[in-house]
Amino acid sequence: MDLYFQRLRGGLVYLFLITAAFLSIFPFLWMVLGATNTSADISRGKFGLGGALFDNIVSFLAFADVPLILWNSLKIALLTTLFTLAVASIAGYGFEIFRSRLRDRLYRVLLLTLMIPFAALMIPLFIMMGKLHLINTHWAVILPSIGSAFIIFYFRQSTKAFPLELRDAARVDGLKEWQIFLLIYVPVMRSTYAAAFVIVFMTAWNNYLWPLIVLQSNDTKTITLVVSSIASAYYPDYGAVMVSAILATLPTLIVFFLMQRQFVQGMLGSVK
Amino acid sequence: MRTRHSMDKASPRLNRYFDVNGWLFVAPAVLLIAVFMVYPILYSLWMSFQTGRGMKMHFDLTANILRLFSDPMLGLALYNTMIFFIVQVPVMLILALLLATMLDDKRVRFRGLIRTAIFLPCVSSLVAYSVLFKSMFVQDGLVNTTLLDLGLISSPIPWMTDPFWSRVLIIIAITWRWTGYNMIFYLAALQNIDKSIHEAARIDGVPAYGRFFFLTVPMLKPVILFTTVTSTIGTLQLFDEVRNIMTSDAGGAAGPSNSALTLSVYIYNLTFKFMPNFGYAATVSYVIVIAVALLSLLQFYALRERT
Numbered sequence: 001m002d003l004y005f006q007r008l009r010g011g012l013v014y015l016f017l018i019t020a021a022f023l024s025i026f027p028f029l030w031m032v033l034g035a036t037n038t039s040a041d042i043s044r045g046k047f048g049l050g051g052a053l054f055d056n057i058v059s060f061l062a063f064a065d066v067p068l069i070l071w072n073s074l075k076i077a078l079l080t081t082l083f084t085l086a087v088a089s090i091a092g093y094g095f096e097i098f099r100s101r102l103r104d105r106l107y108r109v110l111l112l113t114l115m116i117p118f119a120a121l122m123i124p125l126f127i128m129m130g131k132l133h134l135i136n137t138h139w140a141v142i143l144p145s146i147g148s149a150f151i152i153f154y155f156r157q158s159t160k161a162f163p164l165e166l167r168d169a170a171r172v173d174g175l176k177e178w179q180i181f182l183l184i185y186v187p188v189m190r191s192t193y194a195a196a197f198v199i200v201f202m203t204a205w206n207n208y209l210w211p212l213i214v215l216q217s218n219d220t221k222t223i224t225l226v227v228s229s230i231a232s233a234y235y236p237d238y239g240a241v242m243v244s245a246i247l248a249t250l251p252t253l254i255v256f257f258l259m260q261r262q263f264v265q266g267m268l269g270s271v272k
Numbered sequence: 273m274r275t276r277h278s279m280d281k282a283s284p285r286l287n288r289y290f291d292v293n294g295w296l297f298v299a300p301a302v303l304l305i306a307v308f309m310v311y312p313i314l315y316s317l318w319m320s321f322q323t324g325r326g327m328k329m330h331f332d333l334t335a336n337i338l339r340l341f342s343d344p345m346l347g348l349a350l351y352n353t354m355i356f357f358i359v360q361v362p363v364m365l366i367l368a369l370l371l372a373t374m375l376d377d378k379r380v381r382f383r384g385l386i387r388t389a390i391f392l393p394c395v396s397s398l399v400a401y402s403v404l405f406k407s408m409f410v411q412d413g414l415v416n417t418t419l420l421d422l423g424l425i426s427s428p429i430p431w432m433t434d435p436f437w438s439r440v441l442i443i444i445a446i447t448w449r450w451t452g453y454n455m456i457f458y459l460a461a462l463q464n465i466d467k468s469i470h471e472a473a474r475i476d477g478v479p480a481y482g483r484f485f486f487l488t489v490p491m492l493k494p495v496i497l498f499t500t501v502t503s504t505i506g507t508l509q510l511f512d513e514v515r516n517i518m519t520s521d522a523g524g525a526a527g528p529s530n531s532a533l534t535l536s537v538y539i540y541n542l543t544f545k546f547m548p549n550f551g552y553a554a555t556v557s558y559v560i561v562i563a564v565a566l567l568s569l570l571q572f573y574a575l576r577e578r579t
Contacts, residue, residue: 009480013374020371021389024452027404028392030414034407042407045414087301094297098290103298110302113309115568117509119536120557123319123543123550124312147304177293206397208512209536213544224399228516231403238407245400256395260388264456 031249034242042238056239063240064226065219070247073205073222076138077251080204083146085196089189092155093181097167107156113149118209126213140214141222145204151196158192159185195262202252223248313561320558322551329551336555346556348530349538352439356507356534360443365499368451372458373488387459391452398449402516405445409517435531438518442532445513450506454499461495462488501571505564511536535560 034042037050060066095107125144126135134140162185170180186193208224215221221229227244230236256263320336322329340346371390375383393401408414409431416428431441465488473483489496514537518527526533535556542553 013377013380017371017374017380017386020367020451021386023448024390024393027401027408027448028396030408031400031404042413043410044412045408045417047414087304091298091301094294098294098297100291100294103294106298106302110305113305113313115561115564116309116313117505117536117557117560117564119509119511119539120316120554120561121309121312122539123553123557124315125308126543127315127550128312143304144308147301147308149305149309152301177290177297181297202395206399208397208399209540213540224397227397227403228399231406231516236403236407241403241407245403248397248400249395252395252397256392264391 028249031242031245034238035246037239037242039236039238039240042242052239056237056243059237060230060240060243063230063237063244064221066247068219069221069223069226072138072220073224074251076141076207076211076222077201077204079138080142080145081197081200083142084148084151084200085193087146088148088151088196089155089186089193090181091152092157092159093185095152096156096159096162110149111153114153122210122213125210129214135214136217136220138215138220141207141211144210145207148200151200154196154199155192158189162188191262191265194259195265198255198259198263201255205252316554316557319551319554322554323549324551336552339552340555340559345530345533345538346535346559349533349535350559352531352533353507353510353535355439356443356446356510357504360446361500361503361507363443364447364451364503365454365496367447368454368499369458369489369492369496371451372455372462373484375455375459376462387455390455393449393451394453396449398512399516401449402445402513405441405448406517409441432518433528435528438527438531441517442510442513442527445517446507446510449513450503454503457495457499458492461492465491497571497574501567504567507534508560508563509536510534511540515540 030047033047033049035056036053037046037048038052038055041050041052095103121144129135129140134143166184166188167180170184175183206224207222208228211222211225212228215225223244227241227248230244231241319329321331321333323332323335324330374380375387380386409416411428411430411432415431416425419425420428429437431437470483470487473487478486511534514526514532514534518532526537539553539557539560542549542556
């Protein structure tokens with residue numbers, strides 16, 4: 001009897017888990033199959049392979065300058081990531097290695113900025129960008145994202161695991177402080193950089209609200225904006241929407257599967 | 273801790289050298305945050321006491337604040353946020369916790385595979401998944417035809433045109449996107465729990481649900497609090513989903529009779545959709561600032577009590 005109940009419970013657990021896993025994957029499957037179907041078929045809820053893939057690609061290519069849009073997204077995401085990692089890791093290292101009461105206080109103020117919701121920044125930032133003549137440039141998207149208190153926090157936390165013997169030995173050998181950072185800290189902390197890379201890249205690639213405000217001309221738009229605008233037509237061409245969604249999702253999926261461990265580690269970094 | 277920092281015992285000249293280096297290392301980040309976070313948030317505070325249209329503004333201490341209390345749209349946005357908070361956050365977190373406890377069991381086969389699958393939604397871009405949901409939930413679309421075929425409903429559910437169902441749709445969508453994310457936090461916390469306590473309780477005859485409620489849940493309290501607060505803050509800032517599932521170019525409304533209007537969408541509309549009123553929009557944005565600050569304080573004190 002007891003064994004019977006145990007089996008039943010085991011079965012229910014599997015049923016629950018498999019249902020959850022299936023529902024989680026399903027929209028991805030729907031997206032891939034949808035890219036092969038006509039808009040009418042998608043709106044009718046047809047679930048299966050169709051023959052309209054080529055037409056959908058053609059109609060998406062007609063909707064936007066796709067190579068340029070993808071290049072814009074990639075450029076913004078990579079530059080944001082590069083600058084954020086550089087600035088945040090230098091700061092995280094600085095706050096942890098050169099301790100002073102004043103800097104610790106400043107660090108606490110920096111952490112407070114984590115609480116600022118973006119909605120409260122977007123109006124003043126928009127006015128600032130207007131005054132700097134940066135509207136419709138990619139710098140308007142990149143500049144405000146570089147100073148990330150969260151990534152500074154992440155690097156400072158990780159620096160606590162950096163062996164100080166390395167630093168002291170380097171000092172004895174006469175290395176300057178910036179040389180210690182560049183030649184010893186950076187190579188030693190590779191995996192921290194990898195995790196931060198994944199987080200910043202994904203955030204930058206998926207960013208929507210701020211680019212929506214500052215990138216108004218068609219030649220500066222990102223793939224996220226194009227997905228949104230092609231889908232917001234009164235009668236959207238869902239086939240082309242699916243193709244655009246695949247292009248918007250693929251890079252982050254690839255990064256995820258290549259760096260799954262760092263990805264999860266990076267996400268958990270915030271509760272250590 | 274003091275021994276970790278050799279600068280404490282170094283000579284004054286060396287101390288100065290390290291101090292200068294310290295400032296140089298943190299300077300770029302501090303400057304950027306000062307220019308793009310601190311200055312705008314103060315600017316926004318100043319703006320919230322300005323009223324007028326476009327660039328013609330004048331100072332008025334109370335006009336915007338008084339307007340907050342007689343603004344039905346703001347009331348609606350707060351009401352929607354509360355609904356998402358009261359319904360969506362608990363449903364998602366309970367689901368995440370259940371999944372995490374099941375996947376923590378070493379006897380379950382294909383754990384890695386199932387975990388990856390459930391985690392996959394958090395990799396998708398918010399806009400992309402929103403348009404996917406939009407395409408699945410159209411009137412004669414996949415979800416309605418499937419439910420009709422299964423005989424679960426007798427007529428199609430008006431997901432996009434009925435205020436109640438449009439909220440349900442937003443809740444389903446957010447739950448899909450964020451359950452796996454929260455699950456990962458619970459899984460990580462569960463793996464740090466000492467399994468021998470569970471083992472002892474099991475031998476003493478405590479049933480599985482008893483161990484779940486009286487051992488697992490109390491031990492996960494800090495993580496549960498953390499995920500509750502971050503989810504609530506996320507709800508306050510909800511934008512991408514509402515705009516991409518509910519809004520079409522034809523009109524600026526967020527769902528049927530603005531049933532999915534959130535604070536962020538409202539601020540966006542006030543600033544960029546209607547006749548721009550930067551002053552009042554800034555005041556509304558401070559409603560979010562204050563809500564987020566209160567929530568973060570709550571989390572801070574609740575967690576500090578424990579350590």
